[in-house]
Amino acid sequence: DADVTQTPRNRITKTGKRIMLECSQTKGHDRMYWYRQDPGLGLRLIYYSFDVKDINKGEISDGYSVSRQAQAKFSLSLESAIPNQTALYFCATSEYTGSQETQYFGPGTRLLVL
Amino acid sequence: DAKTTQPPSMDCAEGRAANLPCNHSTISGNEYVYWYRQIHSQGPQYIIHGLKNNETNEMASLIITEDRKSSTLILPHATLRDTAVYYCIASYSGAGSYQLTFGKGTKLSVIP
Numbered sequence: 001d002a003d004v005t006q007t008p009r010n011r012i013t014k015t016g017k018r019i020m021l022e023c024s025q026t027k028g029h030d031r032m033y034w035y036r037q038d039p040g041l042g043l044r045l046i047y048y049s050f051d052v053k054d055i056n057k058g059e060i061s062d063g064y065s066v067s068r069q070a071q072a073k074f075s076l077s078l079e080s081a082i083p084n085q086t087a088l089y090f091c092a093t094s095e096y097t098g099s100q101e102t103q104y105f106g107p108g109t110r111l112l113v114l
Numbered sequence: 115d116a117k118t119t120q121p122p123s124m125d126c127a128e129g130r131a132a133n134l135p136c137n138h139s140t141i142s143g144n145e146y147v148y149w150y151r152q153i154h155s156q157g158p159q160y161i162i163h164g165l166k167n168n169e170t171n172e173m174a175s176l177i178i179t180e181d182r183k184s185s186t187l188i189l190p191h192a193t194l195r196d197t198a199v200y201y202c203i204a205s206y207s208g209a210g211s212y213q214l215t216f217g218k219g220t221k222l223s224v225i226p
Contacts, residue, residue, distance in 0.1 A: 041218065043158070043216040092157070
């Protein structure tokens with residue numbers, strides 16, 4: 001079984017709809033992240049969480065919200081989807097050891113907003 | 115994060131060593147050099163990281179220059195499955211901080 005899973009893997013929605021992307025991990029890591037990737041570009045950080053009670057905005061948080069329901073679960077919501085949120089979304093967890101951090105990524109969710 | 119500079123693309127013959135360079139001339143003393151790769155829209159995959167010393171694992175070797183201003187990722191015997199975008203990142207992660215910025219990387223094409 002995969003250590004970091006994302007659901008759904010693909011999603012088509014319409015402008016103005018609310019949608020939720022879910023991420024689960026079995027690695028036991030405290031830190032979790034949401035990124036988006038646009039074609040030909042690197043990953044950009046949306047939100048991150050260092051533990052269940054800690055949520056932080058990343059580089060591009062506008063239009064998104066998150067919920068850390070448990071250590072293993074971190075959900076990303078688009079309150080009112082717009083076409084420029086069409087992208088590939090990745091969840092990640094990280095193994096943090098004082099000053100070093102290794103990230104483990106899920107398979108991604110491909111989102112199309114019409 | 116220190117800024118890193120990588121060539122946009124490289125080719126490598128199958129079975130040969132792939133040497134991917136990265137410049138990080140403004141790296142600070144506590145920043146590690148990380149390498150990740152992304153195979154065709156899959157989730158990025160951690161490869162290796164290091165601070166000062168050269169590192170080797172089952173996937174690759176990392177050579178860091180003595181002044182730490184540049185590094186090279188070496189895939190000793192490249193296969194077609196190594197075709198991917200490779201990201202070099204210079205970063206420090208503290209107890210209350212997060213810094214892991216993915217740039218555009220190097221697209222490595224392994225040629226049969």
